[in-house]
Amino acid sequence: MAHSLEYLAAGANRHPSAADWNDEGVLAYGADRNVALWNPQSSQSKGLICILGGHTDTVNAVKFIPGSPGILLTGSVDKTVKIWKKTDKEQGYECVQTLTNHESSVNCIAVTEGSNIFTTGSADATIKIWSLDEDYVATLLQSITVKPRFFPLALAMESLTGAPGSYVLAVAGTKDIIQLYVLDAAKEHEFKFQASLAGHEGWIRSLAFKRETDSPESDLLLASASQDKYIRLWRIHQGTQLPVAAASADPSLGAYMPGKSLSNKAHRFKAEGLDFSATFEALLLGHEDWIYSAAWRKRGSKLQLLTASADNSLAIWEQDESSSVWVTISRLGEISAEKGSTTATGSTGGFWTGLWSPAGDTVVCLGRTGSWRLWNHDAEQDRWIKGVGISGHTQSITGIAWSKEGDYILSTSSDQTTRLHARWRRGDQETWHEMARPQIHGYNLNCIDTLGGSQFVSGADEKLLRVFNEPKAVANLLHTLCGFGGNQIEDMPDAANMPLLGLSNKAIEAVEDDQEILPSNNTNDRDAIDPASITHKSTLDLQHPPLEDHLSRHTLWPETEKLYGHGFEISALAASHDGSVIATACKASSLDHAVIRLFETATWHEIKPPLTAHSLTVTSLQFSPDDRYLLSVGRDRQWAIFSRDAEKPHTYTLQQSDPKGHTRMILDAAWVPHGAQVAFATAGRDKQVKIWVKENEDEGFKHTGNNIVETSSVTAIDFCQIPVSEAEGTEQTLLAVGTESGMVTVYFLCGLEVIKEKSIDLSLRPKASKAITQLAWKPVAPQGAGQQKLELAIASEDSSLRIFSIEY
Known part of the structure; x- marks a missing residue:
């Protein structure tokens, strides 16, 4: 049996540093505790390429090392930084080193092209400087404790003009200042604090360096994006003469409003015997809410800056040649403040990060819902056109x-x-x-x-x-x-x-x-x-x-319709195959609430009395293929079978229960598809899947003695019948088993006997990083339909949805 991945979806983490786009066109982003890889400019508009698992908590920072053979750095809330190297394997990347020197969440990473140095910033209020050798093994060079103490949220690093062995490092975060550290290659090989740039009035979420021109003597521009709704540009100039201050903004736009500091104080420092100055360059106005990210690109001889804001817009800034004022030349996203202003529209929270493609002809941005939006630049019309992005859940x-x-x-x-x-x-x-x-x-x-x-x-x-x-x-x-x-x-x-x-x-x-809808004047109108x-x-x-x-x-x-009756959060539901009855259960710690309520769908009335058998939460409900039985399993370690009344098809009564079906709580159950024998399987915390069969009408369900034993708790199971003609004889089924460790294995059953030699391990592509929450086979055609493709959907706590196709 061949199997392949048809679909993979996972929403992105809402963190400005949690995504990066490399020169090969691959965009990597944090998705829960995983790293997802996507090719936004693929002509096929396909979703994710793969997911990299390894971190044990949310991924906050993702950075490709430019010019390297596919080296990827990721930082996480689990206090580690992982180094991934591109491989020839299908998954694409493998983790080659894990750095555990930080004592708290890693929030940001900075790299620079042509350098073997990278830096990491953490909520332990430290910045660590690392060096990569030829085999891309990292060594800690220096640890800087930020003073005055704040948590770094943004880092940017670039080599200094005229001093290629020396670097300037900008650090910002939960304070309104930017700190500059300089590595002087002529002296000690350590970054030393040189300047503190003041002016912002809120936390600073993003920093980005860019050379103003291609000239080796070119000045460096630093963009800083802040929660004070402004972007500030700073100039790092080589020489004793200070640069001519460019116009910060048009006064008519309110740039010189009271309280906005436009001080042009020069911060001087030296490196390799050369004089440098850092000065305020420009104040960019236009966003109406916090600004989360800023990214540079070169378009011809001009610099452009892309900013993403919580006001649901992306702005592209360019310096006007005649006035030297930085102006917005394009605004993407949702312009009206009215749009996205309620959680009902799913847009509150704005855009968390914006990225240029390597060539600068595509931009993407990440929104609150974990989805990526995409725009392609039409060169003929000089306008940005929306393209098909990707989406996914952001939680379990x-x-x-x-x-x-x-x-x-x-x-x-x-x-x-x-x-x-x-x-x-x-x-x-x-x-x-x-x-x-x-x-x-x-x-x-x-x-x-x-x-x-x-x-x-x-x-x-x-x-x-x-x-x-x-x-x-x-x-x-x-x-x-x-x-x-x-x-x-x-x-x-x-x-x-x-x-x-x-x-x-x-x-x-x-x-x-052309029909206009006016808003209601009644503010209390629900x-x-x-x-x-x-x-x-x-x-x-x-x-x-x-x-x-x-x-x-x-x-x-x-x-x-709304269906009432339960006293606590709904824990399980199942609809009968003919769609006439719905069975539901809620979280419970007593007999009174651990009941199963039935609703008939013709009038949506509850069928009373509710079904009783369990003493704790019912974890799964399943109707048999012919709707004759309703199976329930729960945290009280028992399973129960309710049988349908022949004269009253909506009425079910308790037929059998096993208070000791498993030695620990039962987490899922599934019926064997139509066959000569009526059978079901249960799976639980005791790491086992047990199969139960009703051999004749007069007897109850009995354990067949067939147990599938996994290495961790079994959290999800589902059966699928392989369509065969009558001439092929014995019925064949597939049983998919998902575990708490994120592994999925498909077992081949002939009759009710498990043939383990034919198991399919889907976890190699790769396994989920958290528990599997549910498995669901796509409904198959009736028997005798001939060869076809089976599809298995896999849902996980790590927010990923996978669909595998299995050809037999």
Whole structure:
């Protein structure tokens, strides 16, 4: 059996230093405790290439060493810096060294082209200077304790003009000053403090050096981006004469407002016998909120500066030739302050980092939702055009569910979103993308299941379940881009949006492009609609996967029902295969709350009384393939079987339970697909998967004696039947097993016997860095369908969603 990775998605960490783009076109970014690799300029618009695991906590800093053979540096909250080297293997990179000298979270890394020195800054208020040898093994050269004490959040390093062996290091962070340290190659080989640049009035989040021209005598420009909403430029000049101060900004723009220090004090220092000065150069105004990142690039003979801000915009700055004033020549993102002003739109928090491509013809930025937005420069029209970026969850994925036909998969997460993923089919190309974001919520979402092709139900920490129906906008989009659905859309609402003060998605009608919607004058109106989320008909006509701003505003699904009854956070739910019944459970520490509630979907009434068997939280609910049985497993170490009443198909009664099914809590369960025998498997904290079978109608379920033993707790399992013709004889199934350590193994079963020689270890590509939360096989065609591709979706606590295809 051959297997390959079809889809990999993971959202980016919200940290200005957690991404970098190398000269080969690969963008690396921190994704939870992993490092994700993506090629933004790929013609195939494919998602992630791979994920590198190794850190044990959130990745804060990512930096490629320019000019090196693919050397990547990453820093993490786990206090370590890892050095990755490019390999010929499929995964691409391997960790060759881990540096453990810091005593707290590593927040930033600085490198410079042509140098074997790099620096790291940490929340232990130290900066460490490292040297790389020819084999790229790092050695600690120096440790600097920052005084006055603050936490470094940004570093930048560059060689000094006329003194190629000497370097200037800029350090900034949780204070409003920038410290300059200089390495004088002619004297001691240590960085010495030389100057403190004052002027900002808030924390400084980003620093970037750039030579003003290609001349060896060129001055250095330092850009600093701050939470005071301003960018300051500083000039480092070689020579005793001070440079002529450029105009800081047009006075009419408010640059000389009271309280804004535009002092041009010169800070002098020496290196290799040469005189240098650091002076304030310019104040850049235009952003309306904190500025998180600044990045330089050279366009012809001109310098351009890219800044990303919490005001949901990217700005590209250039110096006007006639006035020498730095002005914004392009602004990307969301201009209106009204847009993105509520959490309902999913945009609050703005842009966390902006990056140039190596050639400068593409820019990307990272938003609050973990998604990357992308713009390509059209040279003929001299304008920036939106392209297809990538997206992913930013916290643990708690549930996944395929549609009944297997056309798309829904994922739900602790990041309070539900996302729909499907294949974009165009010509002979197929790539997976996030196609809709049906639910943006105010509570962590815990579980999900589908009801037919155009309805799903989800449970959250808010103690109730919500039912959603597909809108016409999403149905048309999936039909156009993915080639399925599009039937019976007349009865669907056009779209949905969320009231400013509510959690329930409301069905709405799309309006004509020239129709104006005025905001409500009543500030206490819970049903008031955010004008920014009004859907116009033209916005629903797309020829490519929806971009991030479209996903968060125009692909919501309207909510049709709320299901009440539980007293605590929803822990598990399952929909019957015929879609007529929903079973749910909540977190519980007593018999009273550890009940299973059933709801019938025709009228959405609860079927009483609730089912009782467990004494602690029910962790998983599963209906048998024919809906005849409902299986529940829980933290009380037992499993229970409820059988359906033949005369009342919505009524289930307890038939059998095993209080000692496992020696520790049971975390998941799955039914064996249709076959001659009725059987299911349970998996638990005791590192075992047990298979139970009902051999005849008069007896209960018994343990077959078949145990699969893993090396760590088993957190997720799922069965898939291999379609075979009747002539092929014995039924064959695959059992996917996911563990707490992030490994996934697929076992081949002939009948109910496990043939371990045919197990498939998917963890080599690579394993998740946290526990597997759920496994889900794509629904397969009926028996006798001939050879086809099986697909397995894997959800993990590390925020990654993977889909593997397995050909047999």
